[in-house]
Amino acid sequence: MHSREGDAQARSTAEAVARRSYGKLVAFLAARTRDVPAAEDALSEAFASALADWPVNGCPANPEGWLLTVARRKVIDMYRGRRRAEIAGERLQIMAEGLDAAAANADIPDQRLAMMFACAHPAIDATIRAPLLLQVVLGLDAKTIASAFLTSPVAMSKRLVRAKDKIRQAAISFSVPEREELPARLDTVLGAVYAAFAEGWTNPGGTDVARRDLAEEAIFLGRVVTELLPSEPEALGLLALILHAEARRPARRNQQGDYVPLAEQNPSLWDVQMIDEAEDLLRRASALGCIGRYQLEAALQSAHVFRRRTGRANWAEVVQLYDTLFAIVGSPVIAINRALAIAELHGANAGLDAIQEVAADARLAEYQPYWAARAELLAKTGAHNEARQAYELAIGLESDPVVRRFLQQRQSALKQ
Amino acid sequence: MQYLLMLHVEEAGWSKLPKAQQEEGVAAYAAYTEALKKAGVHKGSNRLQPTSAATTVRVANGKSQVQDGPYIESKEQIAGYYLIDVPDLDAAISWAARCPTASHGAVEVRPVWAMQASASSAA
Numbered sequence: 001m002h003s004r005e006g007d008a009q010a011r012s013t014a015e016a017v018a019r020r021s022y023g024k025l026v027a028f029l030a031a032r033t034r035d036v037p038a039a040e041d042a043l044s045e046a047f048a049s050a051l052a053d054w055p056v057n058g059c060p061a062n063p064e065g066w067l068l069t070v071a072r073r074k075v076i077d078m079y080r081g082r083r084r085a086e087i088a089g090e091r092l093q094i095m096a097e098g099l100d101a102a103a104a105n106a107d108i109p110d111q112r113l114a115m116m117f118a119c120a121h122p123a124i125d126a127t128i129r130a131p132l133l134l135q136v137v138l139g140l141d142a143k144t145i146a147s148a149f150l151t152s153p154v155a156m157s158k159r160l161v162r163a164k165d166k167i168r169q170a171a172i173s174f175s176v177p178e179r180e181e182l183p184a185r186l187d188t189v190l191g192a193v194y195a196a197f198a199e200g201w202t203n204p205g206g207t208d209v210a211r212r213d214l215a216e217e218a219i220f221l222g223r224v225v226t227e228l229l230p231s232e233p234e235a236l237g238l239l240a241l242i243l244h245a246e247a248r249r250p251a252r253r254n255q256q257g258d259y260v261p262l263a264e265q266n267p268s269l270w271d272v273q274m275i276d277e278a279e280d281l282l283r284r285a286s287a288l289g290c291i292g293r294y295q296l297e298a299a300l301q302s303a304h305v306f307r308r309r310t311g312r313a314n315w316a317e318v319v320q321l322y323d324t325l326f327a328i329v330g331s332p333v334i335a336i337n338r339a340l341a342i343a344e345l346h347g348a349n350a351g352l353d354a355i356q357e358v359a360a361d362a363r364l365a366e367y368q369p370y371w372a373a374r375a376e377l378l379a380k381t382g383a384h385n386e387a388r389q390a391y392e393l394a395i396g397l398e399s400d401p402v403v404r405r406f407l408q409q410r411q412s413a414l415k416q
Numbered sequence: 417m418q419y420l421l422m423l424h425v426e427e428a429g430w431s432k433l434p435k436a437q438q439e440e441g442v443a444a445y446a447a448y449t450e451a452l453k454k455a456g457v458h459k460g461s462n463r464l465q466p467t468s469a470a471t472t473v474r475v476a477n478g479k480s481q482v483q484d485g486p487y488i489e490s491k492e493q494i495a496g497y498y499l500i501d502v503p504d505l506d507a508a509i510s511w512a513a514r515c516p517t518a519s520h521g522a523v524e525v526r527p528v529w530a531m532q533a534s535a536s537s538a539a
Contacts, residue, residue: 392447396447396450396514408444
C-alpha cells in the first residue's frame with residue numbers, strides 16, 4: 001500500500017488500534033508500580049513509533065504485543081539511565097519484569113477498570129477525576145482536556161501531575177473494590193465518565209473539536225466499564241443515558257444552525273441505532289432489579305423519546321420519575337427539570353411553585369438553565385416583565401452563542 | 417482576586433453586521449453585564465471607541481511624540497473590557513467564556529497586580 005489513500009488508511013488504523021490499546025497498556029504498565037507518569041512516558045514513545053512505522057510497514061498482526069515490545073525497550077533504557085535513583089529504579093525494574101512475563105504471553109490482562117478505580121478514588125480531588133480518566137485511559141493531552149473543561153492548560157497540567165503523584169505517594173491501589181465497597185466506589189467512576197460526557201454535550205454543533213470528541217470518548221469509557229462490569233445496573237444505566245442523549249445530537253440544531261429544543265426536534269433525525277442500544281441496555285439494567293440515578297435519568301430520556309415518537313403525553317410518568325430521582329440525588333438541577341415537567345402536567349403556576357422550593361439554593365444564581373426555566377414558566381403565566389428579567393440573566397450566563405440567540409428570540413417574543 | 421477581561425475583536429466586523437444583529441449583540445452584552453452584576457463580581461466595564469479615535473503618546477529623550485492611531489496596528493483591537501473580582505482563574509475563565517466576545521473574537525484574561533495588598537503590607 002503505497003498510494004496516499006493507502007497510507008491514510010494505514011494511519012487511521014494505526015491511530016484506532018493505538019487508541020484502543022492505550023489505556024490497556026498504561027494500566028498494565030502502571031498496575032504494580034502505580035507509577036503512571038513512567039508508564040505514560042514509556043508508552044508515548046511506543047505510540048509515536050507505531051504512528052511512524054505502521055503506515056509504512058502495515059499494521060502488525062498483534063498490535064498490542066508490538067507496542068509492548070517497544071515500551072519494554074524504553075522502560076529498560078529508563079531503568080539503566082536511572083539505576084542510581086533507587087526508588088525510581090526499583091519501580092522500573094518491577095515494570096520491566098512484568099513486561100518480560102507479558103511478552104511470553106499473547107494476552108495482556110485488561111487492568112483498565114482497576115486503573116479507573118484508582119483515578120476515581122475518593123482520595124483524589126473530585127474535580128480532577130474525569131480529566132484524569134480521560135488522560136490515562138484515552139491518552140488525551142492536558143491542553144485538550146483543559147480547553148474542554150474551561151481551565152487554563154497550565155493549571156490542568158499541574159493538577160493532573162499532582163493527582164498522579166498522589167496515586168503513587170499515597171499508594172492508591174489499582175484494584176476493583178470488594179463487593180460491599182463496590183457501589184459507592186463505582187459511583188465515583190461513573191460520575192467521572194458522566195462529567196466527561198457532560199462537557200462534550202455542551203457543544204452540540206460540534207464546532208469545538210475538543211468538546212465534540214469528549215462526548216465520543218466518554219461513550220468509549222462507558223463501554224469499557226460495561227464490558228468489564230456487565231452486571232452492574234448503574235453502569236448499564238449510565239451508558240444508556242449518554243447514548244440516548246448522543247442519539248439526539250443531529251436534531252439539536254436546524255440547518256441554519258439555530259438551537260432546537262427537545263419538544264420541537266424532528267425525531268426522524270435521531271440516531272435510531274443508538275436509541276435501540278440504549279433501550280436494550282436499560283432493559284438489561286432493570287432486569288437486575290436495583291434502581292439508581294443513572295437508570296432513572298436514562299428512563300427519563302426513554303420517556304421523552306417515547307412521547308415524541310408516539311405523540312402520547314406521558315408527563316405523569318415523567319414527573320414520577322423525577323420525584324424518585326430527586327429523592328435519591330436531591331440536586332437543584334433535577335428540581336428544575338421536575339418543575340418543567342410539573343408545568344406540563346398541572347400548568348405553569350404549579351411549575352413555578354415547584355421551582356420556588358429550590359430558588360433559595362445559592363448555586364442556582366449563576367446557573368443558566370434555572371433562569372431559562374423560570375423565564376419560560378413566567379412567560380406562560382403572562383408575567384412578561386418578570387420573564388424578561390429572567391431571560392436577561394439566562395442570556396448573560398450562557399456561553400453558547402446559538403443558545404444565547406435562541407433565548408434572545410424568546411425574550412423579544414414577549415409582549416412589551 | 418481581580419481579573420481584567422480584555423475583549424479583542426475584529427474592528428471592521430461590527431459595522432458590517434446587519435442592524436438586527438448589531439441590536440442582538442448590544443442586548444447580549446447588556447445581559448452579560450447584568451449577570452456579572454447580579455453575581456456580585458462586576459467591578460467595572462466600558463466599551464471603547466474605535467482605534468480611529470486613538471492617540472498614542474511616548475516620551476523619548478525628553479521629547480514627547482504624539483501619534484495618531486493605536487499602539488499596535490492590527491485587524492484585531494481591544495474594543496472594551498470588564499474588570500471582575502472572582503475567587504480564582506477558573507472562575508475568571510468561565511466568565512470569559514460567557515462573554516459574547518468569546519464566540520466571535522477573543523477574551524484575554526489578565527490577573528490584576530494586587531497593589532493594595534503590597535501597599536498595606538509595606539505600611
